[in-house]
Amino acid sequence: MTKPVVAIVGRPNVGKSTIFNRIVGERVAIVEDMPGVTRDRLYSHGEWLDRDFNVIDTGGIELADEPLLNQMREQAELAIEEADVIVFIVNGREGITSADQEVAKILFRSKKPVVLGVNKVDNPDMHDLLYEFYSLGIGNPYPISGSHGLGLGDLLDEVLKHFPEKADDDYDPDTIRISLIGRPNVGKSSLVNAMLGEDRVIVSNIPGTTRDAIDTSFTRDDQEYVLIDTAGMRKRGKVYESTEKYSVLRSLKAIERSNVVLVVINAEEGIIEQDKKIAGYAHEAGRAIIIVVNKWDAIERDDKTMQRFEQKIRDEFLFLSYAPILFTSAKTKQRLQHVLPTVKRVSQNHNLRVPTNVLNDLIMDAVAMNPTPTDKGKRLRINYVTQVAVEPPAFVFFVNEPELLHFSYERFLENRLRATFEFEGTPIKIIARKKND
Numbered sequence: 001m002t003k004p005v006v007a008i009v010g011r012p013n014v015g016k017s018t019i020f021n022r023i024v025g026e027r028v029a030i031v032e033d034m035p036g037v038t039r040d041r042l043y044s045h046g047e048w049l050d051r052d053f054n055v056i057d058t059g060g061i062e063l064a065d066e067p068l069l070n071q072m073r074e075q076a077e078l079a080i081e082e083a084d085v086i087v088f089i090v091n092g093r094e095g096i097t098s099a100d101q102e103v104a105k106i107l108f109r110s111k112k113p114v115v116l117g118v119n120k121v122d123n124p125d126m127h128d129l130l131y132e133f134y135s136l137g138i139g140n141p142y143p144i145s146g147s148h149g150l151g152l153g154d155l156l157d158e159v160l161k162h163f164p165e166k167a168d169d170d171y172d173p174d175t176i177r178i179s180l181i182g183r184p185n186v187g188k189s190s191l192v193n194a195m196l197g198e199d200r201v202i203v204s205n206i207p208g209t210t211r212d213a214i215d216t217s218f219t220r221d222d223q224e225y226v227l228i229d230t231a232g233m234r235k236r237g238k239v240y241e242s243t244e245k246y247s248v249l250r251s252l253k254a255i256e257r258s259n260v261v262l263v264v265i266n267a268e269e270g271i272i273e274q275d276k277k278i279a280g281y282a283h284e285a286g287r288a289i290i291i292v293v294n295k296w297d298a299i300e301r302d303d304k305t306m307q308r309f310e311q312k313i314r315d316e317f318l319f320l321s322y323a324p325i326l327f328t329s330a331k332t333k334q335r336l337q338h339v340l341p342t343v344k345r346v347s348q349n350h351n352l353r354v355p356t357n358v359l360n361d362l363i364m365d366a367v368a369m370n371p372t373p374t375d376k377g378k379r380l381r382i383n384y385v386t387q388v389a390v391e392p393p394a395f396v397f398f399v400n401e402p403e404l405l406h407f408s409y410e411r412f413l414e415n416r417l418r419a420t421f422e423f424e425g426t427p428i429k430i431i432a433r434k435k436n437d
Contacts, residue, residue, distance in 0.1 A: 002253050004053045004163040006046065007083035009107070011099040014091045015119040018146035020044070020057035023156070043252060043281075048156040051163065054252060056083065077106070085113045085162045087155070088138060092118040092129040096136065104136045113162035116141045117155050122148055171226060175217075176347045179228040179254035180292075181282065182264035183274050187294040190330035191264065192216070192227055195339060220340055228254045251278050259350065259391065260288045260343050260425075263320075267295045267309070267327070271316045279320060286392040288350040288426045289323040290342055297329035322418065324425055346425025351390045354421055359385050359395070366416040373409050380404035383435045394429035402432035 006023075008016045024044040046055045056079040080086055088107055090100050107114050118130055121143035133141040142158065144151035171177065180188040196218060216227045255261055261282040265275055282289050291313060299305065310325055317323070324342055328335045363385050372380035381400040388396050395417070399405060410430050417428060 002256050003045070004051075004084040005056065005082055005253075006053055006085050006087060006159060007056045007058060007079040008087045008089060009058050009080060009103065010089035011097065011103055014089045015146040016089050017057055019087075019089060019117070019119065019144070019152070020055060022146055022149050022152055023048075023055055048153075048160060051160055053163070080107070080110045080112065083112060084164055085115065085159050086110065087115050087117055087159060089117050089119050090133060090136075090141075092121045092126065092133075092143065095129070096132055100136065104138060107138070114138050115155060115158045115162070117144045117151075118142065119144055119146050121145055122150065171217075172224060175224040175226055176343060177226045177228060177257060177259045178262060178343055179251075179258040179260075180262045180264055181251040181254060181278055183266070183272070183278070186264045186266040186269075187330050188264050191262075191292070191294060191328070191336075194330040194333055194336055195227070223340075223344055225340070225343070228257055252281055255282050255285050255287055258287055260290065260347050262290050262292045262339075262343075263323070264292050264294050265313075267293050267299050271312065276316060279317060283319050283427060286427055286429070288346040288392070289320060290339075290346060290425060291317065291320065291323050291325045292339070293325065293327045294330055296327040297332045297334055322424060322427065342425070345422075349422050349424055350392060350426040352393055352421060352423065352426075353390055354387050354393075354417075356386050359387060362416065362420055363397075363413065366413060370409075370412055373404065373406055375404055375406075378404065380409070388431075389429075392427045392429060393423065394431065396431045396433050398435040399432050400435065402434055405430075405432040 008020055010016055023046045044055050046053050058079045086107060116138040118133055118141045122145045127143055130141045130143055142151060142155045144155055180191060182188055218225055263279045306327055313325055326338055363382060382397055384398040386396055388394050414428050414430060
């Protein structure tokens with residue numbers, strides 16, 4: 001199921017990033033008392049009253065004809081285009097400005113639900129500042145203070161009222177959902193077409209919950225698959241596919257609906273920071289991942305080219321050490337026959353469940369080989385291990401003191417799990433929990 005999207009918009013320097021940080025519960029956005037400091041949209045996840053949603057922090061909308069401000073306006077318009085609900089932030093202490101009125105006009109044209117937050121209202125004595133904001137025609141203004149966290153509950157209560165109804169995709173549980181993510185022009189659409197080929201068995205074309213995406217169902221070797229194509233996106237208004245940041249939210253939506261994610265890299269252009277950023281969302285979401293290097297036919301190669309490129313990927317994508325790498329060409333269909341078998345394999349690994357007795361025997365052997373760490377004379381003691389989830393596999397270690405499970409020893413335990421069981425292509429979660437005596 002795709003999470004609803006909330007876009008926080010408004011002119012520069014009204015406190016959008018502070019409010020964004022409050023909603024997502026961490027300091028993701030850089031906060032500085034200077035207009036225009038947030039130049040790109042930032043994405044994160046929020047939760048309120050058991051509803052999960054994605055949050056976009058925009059860099060502000062300004063109608064002045066300056067390159068930076070125009071770029072920020074375009075980014076905000078992209079966020080508005082993708083949002084289910086828009087939170088419009090104004091500065092209560094400054095009152096309505098002409099820029100606020102221009103933003104309101106843009107929001108009216110979007111025909112999206114808008115919730116108006118009047119920021120920097122730090123105490124009840126300042127509530128008289130709200131009245132003039134009714135003239136914007138947005139609806140009831142909600143007094144909030146991003147710096148103190150006041151009023152955000154009421155604001156989010158109103159936001160939740162405008163979320164779309166929950167809806168699940170109508171697919172068999174055994175169907176493997178595959179999404180292809182990556183920067184524009186890495187060859188995602190070409191890969192989709194090449195993978196389907198002329199001998200495809202189309203079950204149906206079902207419009208996905210991601211706007212403008214079409215889910216293509218097909219069967220190969222008695223396994224049902226769904227390809228979630230995020231590449232075939234239309235240009236609408238001032239929304240341009242050439243904008244690098246535009247690919248991120250599309251990728252987020254596709255990732256949420258996938259079992260297996262193909263992170264597509266353009267072999268001709270090599271690896272750039274945006275590739276790592278997009279791949280990071282799939283990793284954080286706990287999806288099974290395959291790295292696909294496309295356009296391999298366009299590379300001048302010798303007998304060491306693939307080895308060097310693979311090492312470069314491993315160096316740049318340290319957090320994806322578990323992901324298999326495929327070198328392909330949608331144009332020549334080179335090695336495409338390996339994609340679906342690899343997808344099926346990593347999907348099975350993503351769902352792998354280890355019997356509890358086997359798991360505990362393995363961990364006991366691992367501890368005997370490499371004793372648990374100590375801190376200030378106190379040694380970590382692992383009493384019991386159990387697997388609590390799949391997609392991705394998650395293991396709870398019941399220990400005497402969770403803080404004694406240092407990162408380095410956790411990595412050792414993960415490596416032992418991976419060396420013993422088939423966890424290629426899937427992240428693993430290790431959770432330390434205090435054993436109740």
